[in-house]
Amino acid sequence: RRAMAVLRVRHCRALLYCRRAPPRCPACGGDLRGAGLAAAPVRLDSPFRHxxxxxxxxxxxxxxxxxxxxxxxxxxxxxxxxxxxxxxxxxxxxxxxxxxxxxxxxxxxxxxxxxxxxxxxxxxxxxxxxxxxxxxxxxxxxxxxxxxxxxxxxxxxxxxxxxxxxxLSKAEFTERFVLARAREAARYLRLQQQLAHSDVYIVPLDEQEQQE
Structure with a gap:
């Protein structure tokens, strides 16, 4: 199965993850269509490869x-x-x-x-x-x-x-080469799972920064 596209929109100190960008921000109610380049949807690349x-x-x-x-x-x-x-x-x-x-x-x-x-x-x-x-x-x-x-x-x-x-030991190889990509994949899977049940997944910006 192919991954459905995930879009990220930055607005009102929140990151909005969605399949399609909504016309209004579900966090603050503001108009996203006139919010300028800063709120333009960005498509997230899938971490998975053929x-x-x-x-x-x-x-x-x-x-x-x-x-x-x-x-x-x-x-x-x-x-x-x-x-x-x-x-x-x-x-x-x-x-x-x-x-x-x-x-x-x-x-x-x-x-x-x-x-x-x-x-x-x-x-x-x-x-x-x-x-x-x-x-x-x-x-x-x-x-x-x-x-x-x-x-x-x-x-x-x-x-x-x-x-x-x-x-390299298994632990060394995993730490140096695998862990970052595995974490990226885990985040992407969480987004896919959230968006299977809701149109928009909202992450407060400070919370997102703590996860990075």
């Missing part, structure tokens, strides 16, 4: 379903690494999968910068070689200690160390 169009990225999606279709914020998540062509390598109790579909709505963290020419060139080869290691056979899978995140982070750390970088 994973198969995100090359060389760390991808996160719900294990079942999608973020915008029933995800409750607590269900299990699944992660993978995309190839240069958007094939998503991921590991579970059945071993390594190379998915050409199923990752259409993801949180995406790019892993390679444009100036990393050699890595760009050899990414797919490295990813395929890594996925063939015996440590990723199905019987090695363990839900808590040897799982999809273990697979993805081990590949990332292997690439980092080959380039002279330090390996």
């Amino acid at each position: 994973g198969h169009g995100q090359p060389r990225a760390f991808l996160v999606r719900p294990t079942r379903g999608t973020f915008l279709d029933g995800y409750d914020g607590h269900s299990d998540l699944h992660v993978g690494i995309s190839s240069s062509r958007g094939v998503v390598y991921n590991y579970d109790q059945e071993g390594v999968h190379r998915d050409g579909r199923g990752w259409e709505q993801c949180i995406s963290i790019p892993l390679v910068q444009p100036d990393m020419g050699e890595l760009l060139q050899h990414w797919d080869e490295l990813l395929e070689e890594f996925s063939l290691q015996e440590t990723w056979l199905p019987h090695r899978y363990e839900e808590q200690q040897h799982n999809c995140f273990t697979f993805a982070l081990a590949f990332i750390n292997g690439v980092r160390q080959a380039r002279g970088g330090a390996a």
Whole structure:
């Protein structure tokens, strides 16, 4: 399911989130049509990406379903690494999968910068070689200690160390690369949920600033 557009309107020290900008501010009753550029609606970008169009990225999606279709914020998540062509390598109790579909709505963290020419060139080869290691056979899978995140982070750390970088723990990687995007996604999902039940969701500006 595609996300319905979310608009943000700033007016009378409040942020109004809506699908369509109302003619009058529901907080103060003022006319929004003549409120000038400061009150012009701004469309919020969705934090979710089509994973198969995100090359060389760390991808996160719900294990079942999608973020915008029933995800409750607590269900299990699944992660993978995309190839240069958007094939998503991921590991579970059945071993390594190379998915050409199923990752259409993801949180995406790019892993390679444009100036990393050699890595760009050899990414797919490295990813395929890594996925063939015996440590990723199905019987090695363990839900808590040897799982999809273990697979993805081990590949990332292997690439980092080959380039002279330090390996990252799960906590370090999450803090540095995942947390900000996960929080952005959570805020967006909350807005979608609020607007499923009301035309306008009002957030006092000082409250919003405290959340940022």
